[in-house]
Amino acid sequence: MLLLLFLPAVQTCGGDGDPVEKVEKPAATTEVRRTDPLRGLKLYLGYCFVCHGQKGDGNGPYAAMLSAVPADFTDSTYFKAKTDRELYDFISKGGIAHGKSMHMKPFGFQLTRDEIESAIAYIRVLNRHERISRGEGSEFSGADIYRNSCVMCHGESGAGDGRVSRMLNLQVRPITPARLSEMSGAKLYNIIQDGIPADTAGTGKYMPAWGASLSEQEIINVISHIQTFGQ
Ligand code: HEC
Numbered sequence: 269m270l271l272l273l274f275l276p277a278v279q280t281c282g283g284d285g286d287p288v289e290k291v292e293k294p295a296a297t298t299e300v301r302r303t304d305p306l307r308g309l310k311l312y313l314g315y316c317f318v319c320h321g322q323k324g325d326g327n328g329p330y331a332a333m334l335s336a337v338p339a340d341f342t343d344s345t346y347f348k349a350k351t352d353r354e355l356y357d358f359i360s361k362g363g364i365a366h367g368k369s370m371h372m373k374p375f376g377f378q379l380t381r382d383e384i385e386s387a388i389a390y391i392r393v394l395n396r397h398e399r400i401s402r403g404e405g406s407e408f409s410g411a412d413i414y415r416n417s418c419v420m421c422h423g424e425s426g427a428g429d430g431r432v433s434r435m436l437n438l439q440v441r442p443i444t445p446a447r448l449s450e451m452s453g454a455k456l457y458n459i460i461q462d463g464i465p466a467d468t469a470g471t472g473k474y475m476p477a478w479g480a481s482l483s484e485q486e487i488i489n490v491i492s493h494i495q496t497f498g499q
């Protein structure tokens with residue numbers, strides 16, 4: 269347990285092709301704009317869900333490994349008292365800078381200002397216990413979805429070596445043509461839509477459910493994209 273407490277500290281800045289690698293220092297800003305919560309949700313599932321949970325209640329699959337309890341974004345009373353500016357500062361500079369847990373990393377080193385703002389927009393949706401509707405008719409390509417929502421765990425070419433996997437020391441099975449051919453199209457679709465049940469052996473519980481943020485067509489697009497791996 270003690271060893272695990274230090275794992276998130278080894279978060280590296282290797283080149284997994286993640287578009288956010290470029291950010292060099294926490295973005296300074298005086299004004300926090302309310303931006304797209306749907307984009308925020310996609311980002312949240314990639315970077316925040318592991319600790320804060322699919323529903324935002326602080327109960328993510330990695331939470332039990334931590335010495336501090338991840339914030340519960342469904343606690344409306346607590347978050348009503350926090351300004352967007354305070355949230356931006358906390359997410360950007362991290363827990364230590366605010367006398368809080370080291371497990372909450374300074375995301376300003378890996379996310380852009382826009383990305384942090386969209387994460388805040390989604391946190392506000394969770395604070396208000398609302399749901400957001402997926403945009404229809406403006407589908408992203410499979411490659412775009414993979415880059416924005418999957419690469420942080422599955423890695424650039426599906427090897428399972430993305431930034432979040434390395435940060436949490438997760439063993440993520442590589443996505444290969446052989447592996448995909450073992451699964452029916454319907455099974456693959458369901459895994460992406462609903463995630464993998466928490467009681468399944470292995471690291472499956474770290475796979476988020478994308479049903480609320482990706483449209484049917486987008487799930488089909490991203491499946492076509494991962495089917496090109498290893499070819
Ligand atoms: C490795 C686990 C982990 C990850 C990943 C993580 N957090 Fe946290 N977060 C925490 C913990 C633990 C706390 C509680 C810190 C404390 O109270 O000492 C926290 C607290 C917070 C808070 C509360 C600040 C307050 O005022 O109390 C916000 C906002 C937050 N996280 C946003 C995010 C966002 C956005 C992401 C993704 C970009 C993220 N977190 C990813 C562990 C994590």
Ligand code: HEC
Nearest residue numbers: 313314417418421439440441447470471472474475476490
């Ligand atoms: C927070 C990390 C994380 C993110 C983000 C993530 N996954 Fe996963 N995914 C996992 C883990 C962990 C597994 C289980 C792997 C294993 O069993 O070793 C998994 C399993 C899968 C599987 C089944 C693989 C198999 O061999 O059984 C598919 C397909 C998949 N993910 C696709 C996606 C797609 C598409 C996205 C983006 C829309 C995505 N994942 C985003 C962590 C993630």
